[in-house]
Amino acid sequence: MLLPPFMTFDSLGLDSRILAALKNQGYTQPTPIQAQSIPILLEGYDLLGTAQTGTGKTAAFTIPIIEHLLQEKTFKTRKIKALVVTPTRELALQVGENAKRYSHGTGLRTAVIFGGVGQNPQVDQLKKGVDYLVATPGRLLDLHQQGFIDLRFLTHFVLDEADQMLDMGFIHDVRKLLKIIPQKRQSLFFSATMPKDIISLSEQILKPNYKQVRIAVAKPTAERVSQEVFYVSKKEKPALLVEMLKSFDGETLVFGRTKHGCDKVVRILSKKGIKAAAIHGNKSQNARQKALKDFKEGHLQVLVATDIAARGIDISGLEYVVNYELPNIPETYVHRIGRTGRADASGSSVSFCSADEREYLKDIEKLIKIDISLVEDHPFAAGAAEEWADPENRKPKKPGQRGPRPGRGGKPKSDRPNGPRGAGGGKRKPRRRF
Numbered sequence: 001m002l003l004p005p006f007m008t009f010d011s012l013g014l015d016s017r018i019l020a021a022l023k024n025q026g027y028t029q030p031t032p033i034q035a036q037s038i039p040i041l042l043e044g045y046d047l048l049g050t051a052q053t054g055t056g057k058t059a060a061f062t063i064p065i066i067e068h069l070l071q072e073k074t075f076k077t078r079k080i081k082a083l084v085v086t087p088t089r090e091l092a093l094q095v096g097e098n099a100k101r102y103s104h105g106t107g108l109r110t111a112v113i114f115g116g117v118g119q120n121p122q123v124d125q126l127k128k129g130v131d132y133l134v135a136t137p138g139r140l141l142d143l144h145q146q147g148f149i150d151l152r153f154l155t156h157f158v159l160d161e162a163d164q165m166l167d168m169g170f171i172h173d174v175r176k177l178l179k180i181i182p183q184k185r186q187s188l189f190f191s192a193t194m195p196k197d198i199i200s201l202s203e204q205i206l207k208p209n210y211k212q213v214r215i216a217v218a219k220p221t222a223e224r225v226s227q228e229v230f231y232v233s234k235k236e237k238p239a240l241l242v243e244m245l246k247s248f249d250g251e252t253l254v255f256g257r258t259k260h261g262c263d264k265v266v267r268i269l270s271k272k273g274i275k276a277a278a279i280h281g282n283k284s285q286n287a288r289q290k291a292l293k294d295f296k297e298g299h300l301q302v303l304v305a306t307d308i309a310a311r312g313i314d315i316s317g318l319e320y321v322v323n324y325e326l327p328n329i330p331e332t333y334v335h336r337i338g339r340t341g342r343a344d345a346s347g348s349s350v351s352f353c354s355a356d357e358r359e360y361l362k363d364i365e366k367l368i369k370i371d372i373s374l375v376e377d378h379p380f381a382a383g384a385a386e387e388w389a390d391p392e393n394r395k396p397k398k399p400g401q402r403g404p405r406p407g408r409g410g411k412p413k414s415d416r417p418n419g420p421r422g423a424g425g426g427k428r429k430p431r432r433r434f
Contacts, residue, residue, distance in 0.1 A: 007035050008029050009022050012038055017106045030059075033213060037061065046188065046207045046209075046211070048202050048212045049213045051215035065158075066102060068186075078130065080131065081153060083140075085137055085160065087160075089285055090288070092112050092135065108132055109132070113126075117285050119143065126143070127148075144180065159187075163195070192335060225337050226347070226349065227337065227349045228374075229374055233386065235383070239380065248319075251302070252320040253305065253340070255304075255327075261325065263280075275300045276302035277303060278304045280308070281306070315339060319347055323336060323352060330363040330368075334367070355387045355390075356393060
């Protein structure tokens with residue numbers, strides 16, 4: 001779909017109150033996902049959208065929903081007409097805040113509910129009447145079961161960050177929710193990635209005539225962010241991280257795959273006198289907010305996070321991102337490095353790659369269409385080569401899968417002695433660090 005270069009929000013035929021709210025936020029021209037999605041949604045179609053973090057998805061689905069609610073003039077009854085379900089508390093808060101901004105001056109009421117905190121203040125908001133509700137699945141179903149949430153009048157349903165919803169095990173909650181909400185509704189399904197199980201779920205939610213919008217990975221982000229990768233053995237990753245942080249002069253966001261792994265990294269750094277904290281699903285809401293606040297204010301040098309916890313978090317001025325563990329989904333890498341290099345700022349991304357992660361690295365490079373600069377001359381290169389020498393270490397692990405047990409055999413996925421790009425080499429010009 002080609003977009004006219006002159007497209008503005010004014011040209012979309014939106015209510016004057018919405019336009020005034022957008023102008024107050026400094027919005028004049030839609031982003032690609034907004035320009036493609038809003039006209040489709042205004043016509044009433046269901047939508048399957050794919051786009052990375054930071055592309056403007058919230059406005060893409062919230063603006064047409066607000067327009068529909070204003071046209072229907074049913075919000076004066078204060079029944080829940082729009083429901084947005086998100087996987088994390090941070091993302092729910094962000095979506096709710098943006099919805100309030102876009103609907104400023106319209107009289108619409110927005111509320112946000114999530115677990116990890118007392119329910120009474122949230123129940124009080126619901127009792128006053130809500131038009132646009134943003135919620136995490138667990139608290140939503142809990143309050144519905146208690147009789148505090150009535151979804152019988154729902155006309156708009158949004159499932160945001162669906163891939164993370166499935167990763168967090170919310171699929172059963174989503175299916176329960178689909179049995180509760182009205183069949184006659186407009187449904188919007190947004191996901192950063194589209195594996196087969198996500199496509200299957202979308203077909204259960206969307207009408208057969210749904211439309212699709214896919215925004216490709218933004219190359220400018222990769223161009224603004226310097227990217228390096230270190231081959232390092234699993235056991236030497238902590239030492240490499242500590243050594244690297246000595247050369248960084250700013251706050252660093254470190255990504256791990258698991259909650260337990262993030263906590264372990266924090267313990268290691270704390271023993272070395274490096275101020276660090278972790279954010280993930282097992283942390284209370286207060287603990288997560290405090291860690292994020294301390295990090296933004298410079299009281300922490302390192303914030304260690306899972307991909308799920310980091311969704312919806314915008315840290316301005318962040319210079320360093322470290323992929324302590326490479327993601328097995330290449331699009332996730334783009335989301336990670338997109339935490340730095342925002343707007344016109346520059347940033348740095350460093351990735352640690354153990355033997356079993358080199359296939360992930362190949363997938364990432366294939367997606368972003370560049371070869372990430374390989375740092376070959378560093379103190380831990382020998383350990384990486386030794387790890388690679390054992391074929392059993394090269395097998396990519398599925399999420400949550402344990403490593404190989406000593407003494408067990410197995411054929412290597414690749415018999416090439418130097419692996420995908422060599423145990424410590426490749427065609428790139430060597431770079432020195434430390």
